[in-house]
Amino acid sequence: MNRLFAFILTAMLISNATPAKAVEVQEIVSPTGIKALLVEDHANPIIAFRIAFRGGSALDPDGVEGLANMVSGLIDEGAGDMDSQAFQGQLEDLSIRLSFSSGMDTFRGTLTTLSQNKAEAFQMLRLALTEPRFDDEPVERIRSQILANLRQKSQDPDSIAGEALFRKLFTGHAYAKASDGTTESVSAITAGAMRDFVSRRFARNNLYIGVTGDITASELKQVLDDIFGGLPEQSGAWALPQADASLDGTVYVTDLAVPQSAVIFAQQGLDRAHPDFYAAYVLNYVLGGGGLTSRLYNEVREKRGLAYSAYSYLSPYDHAALIVGGAGTANERVPETISVIRDQWRLAASNGLSTTELENAKTYLTGSYPLRFSSNGAIANMLLGIQMEDLGSTYFERRNSYIEQVTLADVNRVARQLLNPDSLTFVVVGQPAGLDDSQ
Amino acid sequence: MWKSAHQKIARGRNLIGFVLGVIAGLVLFTQTASATVFSPETFMLDNGMQVVVVSNPRVPVVTHMVWYKVGAADEGPGESGVAHFLEHLMFKGTPSYPNGEFSKILARNGGQENAFTSYDYTGYFQTVARDRLELVMGMEADRMTNLVLSSEDIDTERLVVLEERRSRTDNNPSALLREQVNAALFLNHPYRRPIIGWEHEIQQLDQDAIIGFYRRWYAPNNAILIVAGDISAAELQPLAEQYYGTIPVAATPARARPTEPPHRAERYVTYRDARVRQPSWQQVYLAPSYVTGDTSQAYPLEILADVLGGGATSRLYRSLVIEQKLAISAGAYYDPGNLGPGRFSVYASPQPGVEFATLIAAVEAEVSKVIDQGISEDELSRSVRSMMASAIYARDSLSTAPRVLGAALTSGQTIEDVESWPDRIAQVALADVQKAAGFVFNKNNSVSAKLLSSELPNE
Numbered sequence: 037m038n039r040l041f042a043f044i045l046t047a048m049l050i051s052n053a054t055p056a057k058a059v060e061v062q063e064i065v066s067p068t069g070i071k072a073l074l075v076e077d078h079a080n081p082i083i084a085f086r087i088a089f090r091g092g093s094a095l096d097p098d099g100v101e102g103l104a105n106m107v108s109g110l111i112d113e114g115a116g117d118m119d120s121q122a123f124q125g126q127l128e129d130l131s132i133r134l135s136f137s138s139g140m141d142t143f144r145g146t147l148t149t150l151s152q153n154k155a156e157a158f159q160m161l162r163l164a165l166t167e168p169r170f171d172d173e174p175v176e177r178i179r180s181q182i183l184a185n186l187r188q189k190s191q192d193p194d195s196i197a198g199e200a201l202f203r204k205l206f207t208g209h210a211y212a213k214a215s216d217g218t219t220e221s222v223s224a225i226t227a228g229a230m231r232d233f234v235s236r237r238f239a240r241n242n243l244y245i246g247v248t249g250d251i252t253a254s255e256l257k258q259v260l261d262d263i264f265g266g267l268p269e270q271s272g273a274w275a276l277p278q279a280d281a282s283l284d285g286t287v288y289v290t291d292l293a294v295p296q297s298a299v300i301f302a303q304q305g306l307d308r309a310h311p312d313f314y315a316a317y318v319l320n321y322v323l324g325g326g327g328l329t330s331r332l333y334n335e336v337r338e339k340r341g342l343a344y345s346a347y348s349y350l351s352p353y354d355h356a357a358l359i360v361g362g363a364g365t366a367n368e369r370v371p372e373t374i375s376v377i378r379d380q381w382r383l384a385a386s387n388g389l390s391t392t393e394l395e396n397a398k399t400y401l402t403g404s405y406p407l408r409f410s411s412n413g414a415i416a417n418m419l420l421g422i423q424m425e426d427l428g429s430t431y432f433e434r435r436n437s438y439i440e441q442v443t444l445a446d447v448n449r450v451a452r453q454l455l456n457p458d459s460l461t462f463v464v465v466g467q468p469a470g471l472d473d474s475q
Numbered sequence: 476m477w478k479s480a481h482q483k484i485a486r487g488r489n490l491i492g493f494v495l496g497v498i499a500g501l502v503l504f505t506q507t508a509s510a511t512v513f514s515p516e517t518f519m520l521d522n523g524m525q526v527v528v529v530s531n532p533r534v535p536v537v538t539h540m541v542w543y544k545v546g547a548a549d550e551g552p553g554e555s556g557v558a559h560f561l562e563h564l565m566f567k568g569t570p571s572y573p574n575g576e577f578s579k580i581l582a583r584n585g586g587q588e589n590a591f592t593s594y595d596y597t598g599y600f601q602t603v604a605r606d607r608l609e610l611v612m613g614m615e616a617d618r619m620t621n622l623v624l625s626s627e628d629i630d631t632e633r634l635v636v637l638e639e640r641r642s643r644t645d646n647n648p649s650a651l652l653r654e655q656v657n658a659a660l661f662l663n664h665p666y667r668r669p670i671i672g673w674e675h676e677i678q679q680l681d682q683d684a685i686i687g688f689y690r691r692w693y694a695p696n697n698a699i700l701i702v703a704g705d706i707s708a709a710e711l712q713p714l715a716e717q718y719y720g721t722i723p724v725a726a727t728p729a730r731a732r733p734t735e736p737p738h739r740a741e742r743y744v745t746y747r748d749a750r751v752r753q754p755s756w757q758q759v760y761l762a763p764s765y766v767t768g769d770t771s772q773a774y775p776l777e778i779l780a781d782v783l784g785g786g787a788t789s790r791l792y793r794s795l796v797i798e799q800k801l802a803i804s805a806g807a808y809y810d811p812g813n814l815g816p817g818r819f820s821v822y823a824s825p826q827p828g829v830e831f832a833t834l835i836a837a838v839e840a841e842v843s844k845v846i847d848q849g850i851s852e853d854e855l856s857r858s859v860r861s862m863m864a865s866a867i868y869a870r871d872s873l874s875t876a877p878r879v880l881g882a883a884l885t886s887g888q889t890i891e892d893v894e895s896w897p898d899r900i901a902q903v904a905l906a907d908v909q910k911a912a913g914f915v916f917n918k919n920n921s922v923s924a925k926l927l928s929s930e931l932p933n934e
Binding site for chain 1: 534535536575579582584586602604633637641642751796797803857860861865867874
């Protein structure tokens with residue numbers, strides 16, 4: 037069943053031949069039907085797994101916000117016969133790196149191990165997913181750490197701004213929830229709720245797996261069943277409606293006594309599967325995506341010294357899509373920063389990009405793509421991503437052609453249709469001069 | 476677990492945070508069960524510039540770095556922040572590449588770049604396709620000596636640096652406390668000043684100060700070229716000679732820094748801030764580094780920090796967080812990578828309702844225990860084993876080797892030191908660890924620091 041795809045990185049470089057290096061993406065299917073993508077690399081005795089279950093903190097029940105986050109902190113705190121100290125002690129003894137995290141749409145796990153300890157490492161991943169203990173001691177300890185973190189985040193301008201943006205944009209939708217929960221909700225999470233989460237949310241039908249490193253295809257086939265074979269076939273059902281972001285150009289202000297305001301903003305984006313996604317991607321690179329060369333970077337930072345960073349990025353979620361950006365700027369200069377950003381938005385919407393900007397964007401985006409293949413973990417993560425976005429196992433070979441195909445007409449049409457300076461909605465956390473809430 | 480789905484890390488060109496936080500982490504990367512760690516090749520150019528090559532042929536990509544043996548601790552009095560300010564301005568332009576052309580050309584060629592400033596070094600790097608290496612070598616060599624700065628460039632960039640300072644320091648109570656702790660810990664050494672600079676001195680840095688610093692320190696004989704990726708030393712050598720070997724030697728001054736007098740008194744620092752919602756405590760001790768002070772203690776101290784406070788099974792975490800339930804978090808930290816003196820810290824953050832006196836007494840009980848009884852054979856071997864493993868992990872990523880080697884070579888160490896790190900760690904004996912504990916935990920060399928809310932009752 038394994039199909040082999042040779043991915044010749046040099047084919048994607050801008051020009052010139054260099055020695056061909058192949059990153060071969062293999063489609064693996066275990067005897068019981070569990071799928072994964074694999075890139076073998078035997079240069080170092082290291083194996084990296086990146087896994088994800090679809091369904092994240094947006095599914096936390098009302099009143100139990102923070103459940104996914106708390107589960108992610110606890111399933112490596114004791115599983116099977118091992119209590120917390122035994123489990124953590126074995127991870128440390130064998131230098132196995134295992135951790136979990138939750139996002140709005142996904143629950144993720146990362147496992148990195150030396151080849152010599154792989155059997156134990158796989159076993160520990162299996163135990164964490166299928167037999168977590170949720171003993172009282174670690175539950176209360178991790179709860180107290182989460183509560184401390186929530187207390188501290190309540191005074192951090194960037195954290196406040198991020199949560200406020202989603203609360204304002206998605207009022208009435210699950211995306212408005214505080215993904216790490218609140219003091220009240222986290223205090224109310226029980227071991228029973230976490231066990232229920234594990235049994236309903238970790239299943240084979242919503243599982244994605246990317247693997248890179250010192251493991252062969254035939255071995256991985258077997259290992260997939262060993263680790264994940266015990267998971268239920270189907271996850272519990274859920275339904276989240278499409279979220280309609282409320283983007284009306286408001287500038288929301290949250291007062292916080294800090295010398296520098298956190299400024300973040302958003303407008304409508306495009307779904308990952310939208311036919312114009314790559315045109316929007318190129319457009320955003322020029323507008324606010326390029327490290328030290330974007331228009332926002334140039335106008336906000338280089339010309340005016342308004343902020344240390346100024347950026348924007350496409351942010352597609354499972355049930356909504358945004359373009360999100362930000363800057364950190366001195367309180368007295370917030371109005372100027374907002375107006376420069378809106379002006380840049382207006383300029384791009386009405387005039388689009390120049391031919392040179394488009395060409396420069398393409399050579400950057402295609403030429404820098406191989407730079408992402410920088411470690412086993414990075415590659416495994418990309419293998420995970422292309423499955424979750426349903427891009428196909430040959431995506432690495434095709435990706436640059438999607439960038440190349442974007443025409444000036446495309447990108448300028450998308451700029452006109454998509455960029456809307458009047459809908460650009462801001463959240464400012466700090467004590468900005470001359471801005472009242474809801475200006 | 477401490478992640479928010481909503482957060483986006485702001486990008487910037489200056490990775491001070493990386494450097495501040497990770498030196499000890501980097502050191503912990505550099506270990507292996509075999510004789511070597513990164514197996515670099517090295518040679519010298521005629522003008523005294525050292526070249527280091529780490530071959531890693533995974534993809535046809537190279538990381539190209541130039542490290543200067545100068546950092547914030549080499550600044551003159553009243554000029555705090557000049558090393559970092561200059562690092563920002565290095566992106567402005569030269570006659571050959573004016574108006575930020577460097578970054579634009581690099582981006583057009585699919586390259587990524589950044590720079591960082593620490594106490595002991597300043598570094599610039601680009602990651603590019605192998606066939607673009609010469610392009611970046613030409614541009615990086617050019618800006619080693621040909622930087623041109625207008626007063627307008629400087630004044631605008633000053634605003635950016637001040638925003639960076641607000642973002643990293645002024646908006647963050649822990650960072651503000653860190654500045655106060657360093658100023659109290661180091662009585663005389665320039666590590667007492669923040670890398671980014673004091674705000675009033677950043678305000679006053681002028682063209683003469685900045686260009687003077689550049690002329691004094693930026694020269695091939697004070698720089699190290701490190702290239703990692705799909706290249707060998709034999710392939711790099713002619714390119715290095717062509718682009719860097721032709722730059723004239725300069726009369727770079729010796730790095731003569733003020734040193735510490737004997738410390739005679741324990742110091743206490745308390746910082747109150749309305750934004751603090753989780754109080755914390757730390758005790759920071761002056762400690763040897765790999766190259767300064769009683770350097771024989773450095774390797775045993777690394778083991779000590781790991782056993783005492785390196786993770787979820789360490790003594791401090793187990794005792795304070797798990798068993799006694801006094802603390803939210805607790806641990807220890809040691810940073811041996813400095814050219815000057817190092818720091819050894821223990822820290823804890825109390826559970827609500829726990830008094831500082833109780834918390835500190837519990838930490839001190841663990842400290843006394845390790846001074847009196849040392850660590851166990853089992854703890855030693857577990858710690859050594861975990862350090863050996865992380866050296867293998869360190870070989871995985873393209874960027875780790877050049878960062879570790881660059882930091883070491885600009886901070887008084889040699890390639891041999893980095894490569895024999897695992898052997899030296901493996902040679903640490905039980906008695907060495909106990910001796911190092913007795914040596915480092917001298918309160919007269921320390922600062923005891925509390926971070927408190929100015930609004931909430933804490934004790």
